[in-house]
Amino acid sequence: xxxxxxxxxxxxxxxxxxxxxxxxxxxxxxxxxxxxxxxxxxxxxxxxxxxxxxxx
Numbered sequence: 433x434x435x436x437x438x439x440x441x442x443x444x445x446x447x448x449x450x451x452x453x454x455x456x457x458x459x460x461x462x463x464x465x466x467x468x469x470x471x472x473x474x475x476x477x478x479x480x481x482x483x484x485x486x487x488x
Contacts, residue, residue, distance in 0.1 A: 435451050443451050447464050454460050 440451055443449065443454060447454070447467070449460055449464075454464060
């Protein structure tokens with residue numbers, strides 16, 4: 433995969449590490465993926481709440 437400067441900037445902004453650091457250590461990858469999963473779960477919960485409020 434070609435890694436662009438925009439992707440690097442997003443990685444730095446979101447996770448405070450570059451793509452090279454992300455790839456180099458499993459611990460860093462696990463931290464990032466754990467955060468992504470938590471954010472995904474929060475978003476799913478918010479959408480479910482909004483949906484339940486709309487269809488009352």
